[in-house]
Amino acid sequence: MHIVTGAKKLTSHDLLKKDTGWPELSTRRELQQLSILHKVIHNQFPSYLVNDLPYMSDSNNRIERKYRFNPAPYNHAFYRDSVIPSMIRNWNKLPNEIRTNTTLKEFKYLYKNNFSTSPYPLYDYGRRLTQMSHTRIRVQFSNLNQHLYDHGLSNSPNCIHCAVPETPIHYFMECARYQNIRTQMINEGMAILPSINRTGRIPLKTLLHGSDKLPYPDNVKLFDIIHTYIRKSGRNP
Numbered sequence: 467m468h469i470v471t472g473a474k475k476l477t478s479h480d481l482l483k484k485d486t487g488w489p490e491l492s493t494r495r496e497l498q499q500l501s502i503l504h505k506v507i508h509n510q511f512p513s514y515l516v517n518d519l520p521y522m523s524d525s526n527n528r529i530e531r532k533y534r535f536n537p538a539p540y541n542h543a544f545y546r547d548s549v550i551p552s553m554i555r556n557w558n559k560l561p562n563e564i565r566t567n568t569t570l571k572e573f574k575y576l577y578k579n580n581f582s583t584s585p586y587p588l589y590d591y592g593r594r595l596t597q598m599s600h601t602r603i604r605v606q607f608s609n610l611n612q613h614l615y616d617h618g619l620s621n622s623p624n625c626i627h628c629a630v631p632e633t634p635i636h637y638f639m640e641c642a643r644y645q646n647i648r649t650q651m652i653n654e655g656m657a658i659l660p661s662i663n664r665t666g667r668i669p670l671k672t673l674l675h676g677s678d679k680l681p682y683p684d685n686v687k688l689f690d691i692i693h694t695y696i697r698k699s700g701r702n703p
């Protein structure tokens with residue numbers, strides 16, 4: 467995640483996970499195992515490999531018989547926690563609409579949708595250096611003085627031009643030094659976000675993450691406008 471996003475060392479892992487939306491390794495391992503069972507049920511797995519697997523449910527219900535496994539018998543806790551019993555347990559816990567889906571591709575898609583945080587589509591969008599600056603501001607460890615100060619890397623959180631803390635909102639919306647390029651950003655942003663007309667400002671959340679009220683292509687345009695501001699500011703945040 468550090469390499470892809472360009473985040474600095476010591477950036478909060480939680481914020482990075484939230485920013486990228488990448489699933490946990492354990493979720494990816496589990497999906498791998500469940501895909502094997504999906505293939506077993508749909509006869510896409512060589513039968514000689516699954517001789518020990520077919521604990522298909524003996525329930526009276528036709529759907530249950532087709533899409534469920536009986537728990538694998540075990541004598542020791544050690545075996546209960548091993549691969550086959552645990553994958554069967556995880557399979558049986560799946561919501562019906564996922565478990566009974568017949569296409570592997572859709573099955574994986576539904577599983578990811580159900581269990582992963584939705585991916586943040588724009589975390590790696592744009593020119594590399596600008597994208598890195600934008601991400602660093604989002605994950606709260608950029609070259610802005612407030613972030614450097616928070617990480618013990620600066621004696622003061624203040625902006626050297628305005629003598630107030632150089633926070634993300636100060637950098638984007640308030641700093642006197644960037645008035646001209648800010649006017650340009652706001653004028654261009656209005657075409658996408660009419661609410662700017664009323665307030666004359668772009669909210670910090672939208673500046674950092676885009677707007678969930680906008681379709682994807684408009685968020686891309688908005689990111690382009692914001693990236694231009696970052697580049698023209700010369701601040702390299």
Ligand SMILES: [Zn+2]
Binds near residue numbers: 625627628629641
């Ligand atoms: Zn300033």
